[in-house]
Amino acid sequence: MHVKSNVITVPVRGALALIDAAKAQGIAPEQLLSRAGIDCSLLNIPRARLSLKQFSRLYTCIIDTLEDEGLGLFDYPVRPGAIETLCRAGVTTSTFGECAQVIARGCNALLGGLKVDCITENGEIQIRFRERLRDHEKGLLVYEIVLLTIYAVMSWLAGQKLPLMSADFPCPPPRHQLELRTLLAATARFHQPCGALRFPAQTSTIHIIRNVHEIPRFIRRAPASFIEALLVGDSLASDVRRVLQQALPTLLSLPQVAEQLAVSPRTLHRKLEVGGTSFQQIKDILRYDMALHFLARESTPLKQIATSLGFSDQSTFQRAFAQWTGLSPGEYRKRTQQQTAG
Known part of the structure; x- marks a missing residue:
């Protein structure tokens, strides 16, 4: 299965913060969530994550409704543009x-x-x-x-x-x-x-390398483009994620990834810790992000998703996904597709 090189998801906490800001301005969240293709019940799952596309749609809906890039949080509106x-x-x-x-x-x-x-x-x-x-x-x-x-x-x-x-x-x-x-x-x-x-x-x-012709696409894709600028790049965590993704369905160990990055396992562990993350966290979020990507495709069987993500079998994948979200992969897919169809 083909996977985009930078499949990213966003913790549900980020969506809740946006919704709270909108509610403070008198906007009912139900319509925003519907337009963004987000099932309301997902917001009640503390460890749930949303696709970057869902999060971006929600952000754009709120800004368009308020006509305020500051989400109503400043002393006067930050007008679009x-x-x-x-x-x-x-x-x-x-x-x-x-x-x-x-x-x-x-x-x-x-x-x-x-x-x-x-x-x-x-x-x-x-x-x-x-x-x-x-x-x-x-x-x-x-x-x-x-x-x-x-x-x-x-x-x-x-x-x-x-x-x-x-x-x-x-x-x-x-x-x-x-x-x-x-x-x-x-x-x-x-x-x-x-x-x-x-x-x-x-x-x-450090040189500024962008030009005026690149700005419209960067702005049009916000906030996805903002998040990508912070998560996708030459940082060590991004390099670890890239090496892990390229090796799937084989699951590499920390020493194996360290060898490919030409650093010692101890150095890799320490630098990730200083950056506020860990090898296990990067691996879990990568597999979770990719699982959401595949579950958005109705035709991709759960067994094939499990194999592609390096799980030993479908039941192991289902247990891991339930730990991540509180839902089975099938239930998550059903809710997402019902919301999209609605």
């Missing part, structure tokens, strides 16, 4: 050092309630996001959206996942902080004085 404007400003620069200054000025104009600055100090480049009014403090979701979006946009402009020293959040740590570390591939620091993206000084000379 704001992120595209940042991209168009970014492609006029030559290096990341110049781009960071331009992006910061653009954010300062577009993000109501936040004062955005780009400074260089102590051998690092910082893009800081500060509250203009301390009595209108913004929650974690605002900083997640802002920091991850800006980091994704700048990484896309540079054609690589930019090295990041840390992402700072002026909020308590959430339960999903390991997910943030995976997206950032850097330390996520909480209870900080302000929101910030902190880059090592040497990033200032």
